[in-house]
Amino acid sequence: MSAVRPRWAPVLDAAGFVAFGAVAAFVLRRLGPHFDTGTEVALVAAGVACGYFLADFSSGFAHWFCDTFFEEDTPVLGPLLILAFREHHRDPLKMTRHGILELHGDSCIALTPVCASLLLVQPAAHPVVLFAYAAGIAFVGGNLLTTQFHKWAHDRNPSLLARLLHRTGLILTPRHHAVHHAPPYQRYYCVTNGWANEILERIRFWERAERFLVALGLPRSRDIAPPAR
Ligand SMILES: [Zn+2]
Ligand SMILES: [Zn+2]
Known part of the structure; x- marks a missing residue:
């Protein structure tokens, strides 16, 4: 089963890029006046690290959910969400053939309201709020770049930038x-970036989460191996 990309999709993706770019510019601008003291810099740096870690976890949660539950032919959810993840297992290199609009358009559309919600927060209100604001920015940024990092992890001829970033350990590596x-x-x-993977394996997070959602009645996919005993 293969999805055909609608002809109007690039227009929607481009609109997503513009909307996200405009909102993100406003959000980043509000962080500008908060680099005056060492404390502020430390709070922003700690917030960015936490937000970037949480972005990794959220990428894993969405991926796990779409790999584990429902089917490609489930009404609405199947073509909208599940299909892309199942196709990725059949043809992991497919995403390396996608252009920038196709690769990031959906993320821009989904993340624009999340990014806009940061405009409701006043980073000057309290140091904790500044920390949370910086974490929110890194969370949105990490989620936006996830598809790019995932693509680079599959790329047979990664760019120099991708190879350099792989060496830093700041993004997902092919290995x-x-x-x-x-x-x-x-x-x-x-x-x-894969930072959360080993922690989640050690606490058997996915296994436990799967059991919990199956107990709630969610249909486990036929595409995956039986649960471990
Ligand atoms: Zn997968
Ligand atoms: Zn992959």
């Missing part, structure tokens, strides 16, 4: 992500 694309295909779902 780390290869664990997810090897049997039993139910590990290392996080694809922003």
Whole structure:
């Protein structure tokens, strides 16, 4: 089963880029006056690290959910959400053939309201709020770049920039992500930087979360291996 990209999709993706760019510019601008003291810089840096870690976790959660529940032919949810993740397992290189609009358009559209919600927060209100604001920016930024990092992890000829970033450990590396694309295909779902993967494996997070949602009645996909005993 293969999805055909509608002809109007690039227009929608471009609109998503413009909307996200405009909102993100406002959000980043409000952080500008908060680099005056060492304390503020430390709070922003700590917030960015936390937000970037949480972006990794959220990338893993969405990936795990779409790999584990429902089917490609489930009404509405299947073509909108599930199909892309299942296709990625059948053809991991497909995303390396996507252009920038197709690769990031959906993320821009989904993240614009999340980014806009940061405009409701006043970073000058309290040091904790400044920390949370910086975390929010890194969360949105990390989620936006997740598809790019995931693509670079599959790229057979990664750019110089991608190779340099792989060496820093700040983004998902091909070697780390290869664990997810090897049997039993139910590990290392996080694809922003992979920082959360080993922690989540050690506490058997995905296994426990799966049992919890199955108990609530969510249909486990036929595409994955039976649960571990
Ligand atoms: Zn997967
Ligand atoms: Zn992958």
